[in-house]
Amino acid sequence: MSIDIETETVVGVTHPLDPLSRNEISRAASILKDGPAAAESFRFISIELREPEKELLRSGAKTVREADAVLVDRAEGRSYEAIVDLDAGIVSKWTQLAANIHPPFMLDEFAEGEESCRKNPEVQAALAKRGITDMGLVCFEPWSVGYFGEDNEGRRLMRALVFVRQEADDSPYAHPIENFIVIVDLNSGEVVKVEDDQAIPVPSASGNYLPKYVGPARTDLKPISITQPEGASFNVTGNHVQWADWSFRVGFTPREGLVLHQLKFRNKDTERPVINRASLSEMVVPYGDTAPVQAKKNAFDSGEYNIGNMANSLTLGCDCLGEIKYFDGITADSHGNPLTIENAICMHEEDDSILWKHFDFREGTTETRRSRKLVISFIATVANYEYAFYWHLFLDGSIEFLVKATGILSTAGQKPGEKSPYGQTLNNDGLYAPIHQHMFNVRMDFEIDGPNNAVYEVDMEIPEDNPTHTAFMAVDRLLETEQAAIRKTDSSKHRFWKIANRDSKNIVDEPVAYRLIPTDGIQLAAGDESYVSKRAQFARNNLWVTAYDRTERFAAGEFPNQATGADDGLHIWTQKDRNIVDQDLVVWYTFGMHHVVRLEDWPIMPRQNIGFMLEPHGFFDQNPTLNLPSNENRTETTTTETCCTTEK
Ligand code: ABN
Ligand code: CU
Numbered sequence: 001m002s003i004d005i006e007t008e009t010v011v012g013v014t015h016p017l018d019p020l021s022r023n024e025i026s027r028a029a030s031i032l033k034d035g036p037a038a039a040e041s042f043r044f045i046s047i048e049l050r051e052p053e054k055e056l057l058r059s060g061a062k063t064v065r066e067a068d069a070v071l072v073d074r075a076e077g078r079s080y081e082a083i084v085d086l087d088a089g090i091v092s093k094w095t096q097l098a099a100n101i102h103p104p105f106m107l108d109e110f111a112e113g114e115e116s117c118r119k120n121p122e123v124q125a126a127l128a129k130r131g132i133t134d135m136g137l138v139c140f141e142p143w144s145v146g147y148f149g150e151d152n153e154g155r156r157l158m159r160a161l162v163f164v165r166q167e168a169d170d171s172p173y174a175h176p177i178e179n180f181i182v183i184v185d186l187n188s189g190e191v192v193k194v195e196d197d198q199a200i201p202v203p204s205a206s207g208n209y210l211p212k213y214v215g216p217a218r219t220d221l222k223p224i225s226i227t228q229p230e231g232a233s234f235n236v237t238g239n240h241v242q243w244a245d246w247s248f249r250v251g252f253t254p255r256e257g258l259v260l261h262q263l264k265f266r267n268k269d270t271e272r273p274v275i276n277r278a279s280l281s282e283m284v285v286p287y288g289d290t291a292p293v294q295a296k297k298n299a300f301d302s303g304e305y306n307i308g309n310m311a312n313s314l315t316l317g318c319d320c321l322g323e324i325k326y327f328d329g330i331t332a333d334s335h336g337n338p339l340t341i342e343n344a345i346c347m348h349e350e351d352d353s354i355l356w357k358h359f360d361f362r363e364g365t366t367e368t369r370r371s372r373k374l375v376i377s378f379i380a381t382v383a384n385y386e387y388a389f390y391w392h393l394f395l396d397g398s399i400e401f402l403v404k405a406t407g408i409l410s411t412a413g414q415k416p417g418e419k420s421p422y423g424q425t426l427n428n429d430g431l432y433a434p435i436h437q438h439m440f441n442v443r444m445d446f447e448i449d450g451p452n453n454a455v456y457e458v459d460m461e462i463p464e465d466n467p468t469h470t471a472f473m474a475v476d477r478l479l480e481t482e483q484a485a486i487r488k489t490d491s492s493k494h495r496f497w498k499i500a501n502r503d504s505k506n507i508v509d510e511p512v513a514y515r516l517i518p519t520d521g522i523q524l525a526a527g528d529e530s531y532v533s534k535r536a537q538f539a540r541n542n543l544w545v546t547a548y549d550r551t552e553r554f555a556a557g558e559f560p561n562q563a564t565g566a567d568d569g570l571h572i573w574t575q576k577d578r579n580i581v582d583q584d585l586v587v588w589y590t591f592g593m594h595h596v597v598r599l600e601d602w603p604i605m606p607r608q609n610i611g612f613m614l615e616p617h618g619f620f621d622q623n624p625t626l627n628l629p630s631n632e633n634r635t636e637t638t639t640t641e642t643c644c645t646t647e648k
Contacts, residue, residue: 016052016063017261018239019252019330022338028067028084029336035091036082041075045103046254046306047332050083053550054276054451054584066092070103074187077154079103099154102562104255104306105142106334109186113142113158117182120191130177130199132164139163139172140182141383144304146296147562148531156186157562159296161410164202171408171603173384174207174431178413179293197292200413203431207408207603224321232323232349234374239327241347243374245624246393247271250345250376252329255554256280257308258345258378258389265397267620273447274399274514274619280389281443281588282555283307284536286526287410289422289434294412297436298532301382303560310380311344319379319388320346329378347376355395355625368644369628371395384408388607396625401442402611405593409433409601424597433601437525438610439539439592441555445548448619449504449512451584455479455545456500458515459493480581482574485545489521497543498617502582507621515617518542520591520610535565544570544588547578555588 014021020028028047050066057063065086072079079101083093097103117123117140124135132138145157160182163172179197184190211217234243239250245266251259256279263275286298301307311329314320329344355371371394379388386407392400414420416430423434446453456476463471476498479485489495500513524539526532533540538555546552554560557568565571570588593610600606616624630645 014065015238015240015249016057016065017249017251018049020047020049020065020067022330022340024065024067024086025330025332025336025338027086027089028069029332031084031086031089031091032069032071032082033336036094037071037073037080039073039075041073043072043074043106043334044332044336045070045072045079045106045334046309047336048253048255049251051550054548064088072103072156072187077156077187097559100562101559102156103559104304104561105144105158105186107306107309107331107339108334109158110142112189113160113184113186114140116184116189116191117160117162120182120194122194123182123191126180126194126196127162127177129196130180130202132177132202137165137167137170138177139165141172143297143299143383144561145183146298146531147535147564148296152562155192157192158184158186160184161293161297166204166206169208169210171207171209173408173411174205174603175202176411176413176431177202178291181293200415201430203413203416203427203429205427205429205431207411207426207431209604226322228323228349232325234325234347234349236325236347241374241376243349243393244395245397246374250327250347251279252308252311252327252345252378253279254306254308254331255302257311257329257380258376258391260376260391263399265619267624272449272619274397276445276447276451278391278401278442278444280307280440281553282441282536282538282560283387284439284524284532284539284556285385285436286439286524286532286536287434287436288525289412289420291412291420291422291434294422294434297410297434298526298536299382300536300556300560301380301387303554303556305382307380307382307387308378309341310382311341312379312381312386313341314343314346314379320348320375320377322348322350324348345376345378347374349373350375352394355628356623364646366644366646367630369625369630370644373400381407384410390611395628396623397616397619399614400611401614402609403438403440404607404609405438405595406605406607408604409597410436424599424601426597426599426602433597435597436595437522437592438595439522439524439536439590440610441538441588441590442612443553443555444587444589444614446499446514446585446587448499448514449501451548452501452503452582453585454500454502454511454581454583455485455543455585455587456498456513457487457495458498459490459495461493478581479545480579481577482544482546482580483577485543485580486541486574487543488523489518489542497587499587506618508618510618512619513617514614514619516543516587516589517613517615518589518591519612520593521612522592522594523590525594531565535560535563537565537569537571538588539590539592540571542590544574544590545580546570546573546586546588547576547580548584548586549573552586555590
């Protein structure tokens with residue numbers, strides 16, 4: 001047996017849940033090119049691991065390495081799904097998708113689409129009429145055309161928003177060319193339409209944030225250095241991580257970015273399953289402005305653009321601080337070549353202030369224990385915005401999913417002197433940023449002490465018999481079917497949801513459980529009749545629970561790009577109204593940020609935190625962290641006292 005120093009895996013041994021290696025991606029592509037995708041016109045949207053069936057994995061039986069691939073034949077404009085058996089070297093399934101199905105953008109198409117616009121004579125002439133002639137400074141932002149009731153004749157289309165920089169590293173978002181849109185056929189590269197409506201002077205005031213524009217940096221902040229003289233407390237073997245009582249496997253897909261598999265917590269020498277698989281399943285960013293260009297802005301950053309493909313290579317000291325373990329993200333370009341996003345995932349420990357404390361005022365003694373969290377994260381740039389996604393695992397069994405939204409507002413132009421009621425005017429030069437929402441859905445295949453779980457809604461209730469007028473209590477209500485489990489947050493009832501295993505009881509004979517604290521539990525503001533709401537029905541409600549089906553992966557469906565929303569997604573699957581009591585079930589939580597823009601969000605937005613918590617709720621028999629040392633952070637002490645224990 002030999003160990004690869006770089007990856008710490010046993011050479012030649014791959015866990016069935018490990019993402020495809022570069023070699024496996026190349027092999028999948030060449031098997032397809034030698035088979036049904038031989039024509040030069042085929043492009044690869046994605047090539048990723050086809051995860052083995054859960055039951056097969058659980059049984060310990062040998063699994064086959066398989067790839068799921070999505071392709072488009074640019075010549076005929078049709079898309080295909082393929083399964084490639086990498087062990088046998090064959091294409092085991094090849095399916096032509098319906099003509100109205102349009103897979104996400106490929107990475108290469110961002111640049112290709114922009115180039116198609118830039119070199120088009122009609123675009124050049126229309127911009128020249130607006131006084132814009134230096135095409136090198138014009139930015140065509142490659143948004144999807146979305147769906148607004150039109151017949152696009154089966155074409156995959158890009159709807160470019162247009163901005164113009166004043167010099168190469170100027171921020172384009174300060175200078176929108178309002179009422180100017182270019183529609184491009186992504187397959188042919190043809191400019192299909194130039195929408196050149198009422199010209200508004202392009203705002204010219206700068207929106208730059210680079211040091212060379214904003215001047216010298218302040219010098220009063222002293223360095224904070226994070227040191228872990230004995231190294232980090234995690235052990236990593238390949239993609240398997242063990243930290244404190246937690247263990248899990250790290251995954252990465254083009255669509256979701258970071259995936260956590262087989263998350264378990266060791267308790268009294270038993271590895272207890274908590275979540276089998278957790279990931280971002282979809283996003284939508286709808287804008288509330290009715291202005292012609294703005295009303296069609298609604299980005300499904302996962303399903304339209306494959307947010308994992310847009311993951312950044314992270315940098316020590318900037319994106320992550322401390323003793324870091326990085327994982328690469330491996331994906332494919334449009335020709336099926338493997339593409340490594342180096343250091344796409346960062347993992348490190350962070351101090352987290354106190355975990356618990358008590359000062360015994362009678363005895364004059366104090367016990368304090370510090371909290372720390374394991375942070376596993378990735379950051380994606382989706383044109384103007386950055387989204388940093390963090391899973392936080394805490395010593396007491398709590399889990400947090402946190403999104404930090406930063407980057408640059410998607411802006412619009414108005415006549416100088418006017419103030420759109422649909423956004424925040426940002427300067428006196430015609431620039432504003434429309435109101436919008438950032439809606440996220442996280443899919444969690446729970447497995448609390450085993451696959452069969454149930455979900456309760458817990459509300460505060462005031463009993464009728466309330467002689468003291470002080471009564472309130474928490475009342476559990478079992479959610480029995482998929483329809484009954486389509487729920488909204490209700491802060492007036494202090495609502496939360498509990499995922500329980502009714503066959504596994506705690507010390508007081510109650511089902512062990514985790515609770516989902518529905519913070520940031522907002523809903524879609526766009527009306528139900530709007531196209532975006534029909535496509536993003538997952539965001540009309542906060543909680544959805546489905547009976548496990550491996551084909552139900554993404555909240556807005558497998559292929560939401562240009563989709564109507566009538567065929568796929570949570571709202572369709574839950575029409576089956578399956579039983580979800582003591583079943584293998586999946587919990588989907590929708591949360592978000594209602595972004596009423598403020599001046600401070602310009603020219604670059606200080607991060608806004610959005611997320612939710614999962615906390616053990618009777619999962620343990622008592623606080624599981626009594627065994628924490630009191631002196632772990634002591635540096636030097638001259639007394640016999642440790643810093644977190646003071647005895648009389
Ligand atoms: N945020 C919408 C988007 C994503 C990728 C590329 C262009 C636009
Ligand atoms: Cu925003």
